[in-house]
Amino acid sequence: MNNMFKTFKTEEFRRAGRFYRQEIKNNYRNFLVAIITALMWSGLVVVQPYLIKRIIDDSIIPNRPALMVTFLSFLLLAGYIKALSIGVRRYFGMQVSYNVEADIRNNIFGHMQKLDFSFHDRVPTGELMARGTGDASQVRMAFAIAPLATANIVLLFVLSATLLNISLLLGGLILFSIPLILSMASKFAAKAISISTKVQESQAAMTTEVEELLGGIRVVKAFGKEDSASDKVDKATDGIFNTSMELLKLRSTFVPLFELIPMAVSMLVLLVGGYITINGLISLGDFVAFTQYIILLVWPLRITAWFLSEIPRSVAASNRILDLLEEKPNIIESNKSENLPSKGKGEITYEGVKFRYGQDTVFEDITFTIQPGKTVAIVGATGSGKSTLAYLLPRLYEPSSGSIKIDGVDIRNIELEELRKNISIAFEESFLFSNTAEENITIGSDVLDEESIKRASSIAQADDFISELPEGYETKVGERGYGLSGGQRQRVALARAIIRKPRILILDDAMSAVDASTEEEIRQQLKTVMDASTTLIITNRVPTIEMCDEIIFIEDGRVKAQGSHENLKRDVKSYRNLLLETEKV
Ligand SMILES: Nc1ncnc2c1ncn2[C@@H]1O[C@H](COP(=O)(O)OP(=O)(O)OP(=O)(O)O)[C@@H](O)[C@H]1O
Ligand SMILES: [Mg+2]
Known part of the structure; x- marks a missing residue:
């Protein structure tokens, strides 16, 4: 449990959270529809076993077939609306997620237009591509799952209350095992966050290498450098392979566990539940409903675990995206917005211009005037x-001091x-x-x-x-x-x-x-x-x-x-x- 809270308390997570809230705000209408239909779905999931209980206790056992028809039609209606709600949730939820993805890409590419050349000197194209494609889809995933996960978490609570309501003993027993499963899931999430960051980093490294290789393919071939070039790509590929395998191993140990635990729990229910039903502590209908609820419990638990495993990846991805979006352009857009004189013919004046790339000074003092x-x-x-x-x-670059004028106007004052x-x-x-x-x-x-x-x-x-x-x-x-x-x-x-x-x-x-x-x-x-x-x-x-x-x-x-x-x-x-x-x- 501690682990889980640690994951959710990092600055990275909070930063991503703010970003998600903003995106939700931008899409709140669709998001709301998705959440509401998802909640509707969880309500209807709980109603179904309840109707079955009523059929057993009120119709089958007292032998009242007429009531059966009523309950069955309710069951049918609930099933129908439930199916409908899944479709609507999917449609609106996915729409939000695609909007978010497109939004992120537009932001990234829009922002890149504002950055000057020195940014591109620093950040390789492959990395930008990875953020615009892989990371953006990763964040999209979180939004696609969010309504489903919300509904399932709510469902988890409603089911818990229902279980306790039917039998305090049996319900308590089941619910006791839930934190166990959740803590396992969070341990998994904490580990996955660091490994998946590594995977994405090596993917970006790979894209850079391949880009370089393909961009310079003629040179590479003409100089017979195929071997050393593919060595580099091989190395990058190995990097992806190794980190992916690490992630795979982690997933392979945890996913089967998630699969097994609910099974064991169900066995326990049949044993204890059968005993208390025989002894008349709960009705047969309750028992049947109870077993149904237990089976229903498996699903939200898995979704929650999945959600928990996706969150860290999405948080890592959105942090990388935010790093990029928060990159301050060196070139500050002027707030003066003077216009160039319409009659000017392009007089150019450099005065005391100093410039360096990083530490390398290129210009000490450039001063000249060119007549229009x-x-x-x-x-x-x-x-x-x-x-x-x-x-x-x-x-495209900014001098460290001095001024440049076109037709008498300082270029820093022109939009x-x-x-x-x-x-x-x-x-x-x-x-x-x-x-x-x-x-x-x-x-x-x-x-x-x-x-x-x-x-x-x-x-x-x-x-x-x-x-x-x-x-x-x-x-x-x-x-x-x-x-x-x-x-x-x-x-x-x-x-x-x-x-x-x-x-x-x-x-x-x-x-x-x-x-x-x-x-x-x-x-x-x-x-x-x-x-x-x-x-x-x-x-x-x-x-x-x-x-x-x-x-x-x-x-x-x-x-x-x-x-x-x-x-x-x-x-x-x-x-x-x-x-x-x-x-x-
Ligand atoms: N993006 C960059 N990052 C760091 N240093 C750079 C960058 N571009 C150029 N330089 C360095 O700045 C200096 C000036 O480069 P620049 O390209 O302006 O020269 P140039 O006079 O145009 O040369 P050429 O005649 O070969 O085109 C060189 O020493 C170069 O190595
Ligand atoms: Mg040049």
């Missing part, structure tokens, strides 16, 4: 922080949605979703008309090859679609970035896989449409740099120099050397 409408190359050695510089602008709407980034690694080419281009923009899509694509030099795909713009591309080359993918991603007509366009090595003449073409086209916006091009390619109005050269966490390519080449030795190196490559 300019096209600026960000140049720097690999690892100097060029990409990081770009990530700071849409607040995130508004801020990000005004900035487009095309990455070197162009991720395509398993959607049509068109959907991949229009993702995240409100522009949907065909003409704009075609225009953006032709600027990105993507229109020609997309039109030649089997189904043109309707062709599925991405992971599960038509295979595009690296340069083609980059051009689709570029079209995605420019269709939004952003105030600031950032190309982070976004044309690295595109050949020089196509890149030149793209740059010419871009000039005509991006006139109204500022463009940052992260690159170390000289021909690209030469097309830019200005260069910002990053070195040792600072802006080493800013100016025209010609001037930098003349004045800055490390700049010259870097470009020479790049040329050679």
